[in-house]
Amino acid sequence: MPPTPEPVLAAPRADADGSPGSPGYAAGAAVVVQDLRMRYGATVAADGLSLVVPRGSVTAVLGPNGAGKTTTLETCEGFRSPQGGTVRVLGLDPVRQRRELLPRIGVMLQSGGAWSGARAEEMLRHVAAMHAHPLPVGMLVERLGLAECGRTPYRRLSGGQQQRLSLAMAVVGRPELLFVDEPTVGMDPAIRRTTWGLLREMQRDGVTIVLTTHYMDEAEQLADLVHVLDRGRVIASGSPAELTRGTGSATIRLVVVQPFPPDAPESLRTALGGDVEVTPLTTHSLLVTGTADASTLATVSAWCERHGVVPESLTLGRRTLEDVFLQLTGRGLTGEAVPA
Numbered sequence: 001m002p003p004t005p006e007p008v009l010a011a012p013r014a015d016a017d018g019s020p021g022s023p024g025y026a027a028g029a030a031v032v033v034q035d036l037r038m039r040y041g042a043t044v045a046a047d048g049l050s051l052v053v054p055r056g057s058v059t060a061v062l063g064p065n066g067a068g069k070t071t072t073l074e075t076c077e078g079f080r081s082p083q084g085g086t087v088r089v090l091g092l093d094p095v096r097q098r099r100e101l102l103p104r105i106g107v108m109l110q111s112g113g114a115w116s117g118a119r120a121e122e123m124l125r126h127v128a129a130m131h132a133h134p135l136p137v138g139m140l141v142e143r144l145g146l147a148e149c150g151r152t153p154y155r156r157l158s159g160g161q162q163q164r165l166s167l168a169m170a171v172v173g174r175p176e177l178l179f180v181d182e183p184t185v186g187m188d189p190a191i192r193r194t195t196w197g198l199l200r201e202m203q204r205d206g207v208t209i210v211l212t213t214h215y216m217d218e219a220e221q222l223a224d225l226v227h228v229l230d231r232g233r234v235i236a237s238g239s240p241a242e243l244t245r246g247t248g249s250a251t252i253r254l255v256v257v258q259p260f261p262p263d264a265p266e267s268l269r270t271a272l273g274g275d276v277e278v279t280p281l282t283t284h285s286l287l288v289t290g291t292a293d294a295s296t297l298a299t300v301s302a303w304c305e306r307h308g309v310v311p312e313s314l315t316l317g318r319r320t321l322e323d324v325f326l327q328l329t330g331r332g333l334t335g336e337a338v339p340a
């Protein structure tokens with residue numbers, strides 16, 4: 001008997017970007033957001049936000065709590081109408097052309113999206129039945145480790161199980177475009193890797209994926225393109241490699257046992273000279289970027305000795321997206337302010 005072919009995760013479709021004359025059209029773009037403005041009362045969630053998601057890409061939308069990621073995604077998914085600006089998804093207006101768009105997209109919400117009393121597998125089979133060409137439910141149940149909780153009501157699932165079920169419900173209809181909001185929050189490392197594997201496979205099969213995440217490694221592992229958001233605006237865009245290259249790709253991280261003296265950043269900057277930036281992270285840690293190399297490391301070590309600063313760790317490594325965000329905003333991705 002010939003082997004059963006692996007299920008293809010995307011439905012075969014004719015290209016359907018929308019007509020080039022339609023507003024917001026960009027060749028090869030799955031999503032185009034132009035000058036989006038959204039507010040909740042006095043709170044500004046999107047402040048002239050523009051971004052493009054290329055077709056076939058995994059595009060990560062990154063930013064601290066409250067940056068406007070979920071609002072932007074919900075507007076693209078048609079759950080909210082733009083108060084200003086335009087949004088086009090697969091060439092369509094997600095609010096006015098919702099019925100046309102819905103069968104072509106998959107949405108994994110941050111929470112909810114399922115009936116609290118429904119059993120996990122029953123729920124997934126129900127969603128599958130609403131699609132013309134669903135993936136085999138058994139395959140998804142197995143791939144996402146849902147077999148053990150298939151008969152468990154949604155409200156009794158653990159946070160990680162709920163996440164996996166939400167992901168399964170988002171992909172079961174073989175969407176052309178998948179929106180995933182914080183897909184791996186609450187997942188253990190093994191399931192997280194399985195989820196990444198599934199998303200990569202979907203991309204290989206031609207699915208465009210838009211994901212929001214707080215996890216830098218997730219963005220670095222999965223994304224071809226990263227849009228960094230802060231306070232409702234896109235402050236940087238590029239591939240992870242482009243964003244982390246900068247003026248010098250290495251970073252030195254110094255973590256100390258006692259809090260730094262107040263003038264430490266300035267004093268270290270003077271000791272290092274040249275094109276080096278010193279950014280305090282917390283009272284006990286700082287970052288050296290720019291032309292950071294082995295000799296810079298030696299200078300930092302000598303500076304510590306001269307100033308009676310005892311390092312807990314001193315490391316030279318690749319610049320990460322977290323470092324980039326910090327340099328752009330003066331805040332960490334978790335949103336905490338960097339002490340002056």
Ligand SMILES: Nc1ncnc2c1ncn2[C@@H]1O[C@H](COP(=O)(O)OP(=O)(O)OP(=O)(O)O)[C@@H](O)[C@H]1O
Nearest residue numbers: 040043044045063064065066067068069070071072
């Ligand atoms: N329904 C709402 N009513 C009032 N304010 C809201 C509402 N939804 C979001 N906000 C506010 O709008 C801003 C942007 O929120 P949003 O959820 O889009 O950001 P986010 O980047 O997704 O944050 P998180 O990482 O915490 O999910 C925040 O200040 C948030 O408190």
